[in-house]
Amino acid sequence: QSALTQPASVSGSPGQSITVSCTGTSSDIGRYNFVSWYQQHPGRVPKLMIYDVTHRPSGVSNRFSGSKSGNTASLTISGLQAEDEADYYCSSYTSSSTLVFGGGTKLTVL
Amino acid sequence: EVQLVESGGGLVKPGGSLRLSCAASGFSFSTYSMNWVRQAPGKGLEWVSSISGPNIYIYYADSVKGRFTISRDNAQNSLYLQMNSLRAEDTAVYYCVTRGGWELLDWGQGTLVTVSS
Numbered sequence: 001q002s003a004l005t006q007p008a009s010v011s012g013s014p015g016q017s018i019t020v021s022c023t024g025t026s027s028d029i030g031r032y033n034f035v036s037w038y039q040q041h042p043g044r045v046p047k048l049m050i051y052d053v054t055h056r057p058s059g060v061s062n063r064f065s066g067s068k069s070g071n072t073a074s075l076t077i078s079g080l081q082a083e084d085e086a087d088y089y090c091s092s093y094t095s096s097s098t099l100v101f102g103g104g105t106k107l108t109v110l
Numbered sequence: 111e112v113q114l115v116e117s118g119g120g121l122v123k124p125g126g127s128l129r130l131s132c133a134a135s136g137f138s139f140s141t142y143s144m145n146w147v148r149q150a151p152g153k154g155l156e157w158v159s160s161i162s163g164p165n166i167y168i169y170y171a172d173s174v175k176g177r178f179t180i181s182r183d184n185a186q187n188s189l190y191l192q193m194n195s196l197r198a199e200d201t202a203v204y205y206c207v208t209r210g211g212w213e214l215l216d217w218g219q220g221t222l223v224t225v226s227s
Contacts, residue, residue, distance in 0.1 A: 003154075087154075089154060091157070097169050098160075
């Protein structure tokens with residue numbers, strides 16, 4: 001159950017687009033379309049932003065989108081806003097019937 | 111409104127035990143899979159365990175298998191985590207979380223477990 005691999009940090013200016021990658025294996029991301037993304041602001045609980053690779057829960061801005069290619073999933077945030085500055089975590093279902101998270105990516109809005 | 115309130119955290123010595131509880135309200139508890147997710151201070155999220163609505167399917171992370179036991183009481187709308195043989199690396203905030211398919215939906219505020227001598 002090795003953690004998924006995310007970049008430690010990404011940054012962008014307001015209005016720009018950024019992409020956070022999440023790399024797993026053929027036993028998790030590569031096998032199942034059960035990838036989720038969570039946003040966590042400091043001192044707050046995580047919030048679901050994307051599920052099943054591409055789906056947005058009700059109430060989540062359409063500036064957030066997800067995709068997958070092979071063993072790598074991606075979260076793209078377009079029209080970057082100051083309020084998007086947070087930590088982002090990916091997760092995936094695995095062939096062991098468990099969940100695995102990525103190490104998290106800190107997004108800085110310059 | 112979904113409410114998840116964890117309790118039972120605290121300071122415990124290495125090798126000790128602790129039982130966490132989660133009181134759920136505002137949704138049909140028995141129909142949802144429930145999970146425990148932890149976050150060590152300043153670190154990332156780690157999934158700990160999952161239990162299906164009817165108590166049939168139970169899964170654990172390798173890091174806690176054999177030491178932790180998840181359970182639920184659907185009549186009392188409560189989720190539990192029995193933690194034995196605690197180690198320093200189990201120190202974390204433990205969150206009670208509802209699950210849809212394999213996405214984590216609603217999170218409690220968490221309860222802090224500190225394992226230290």
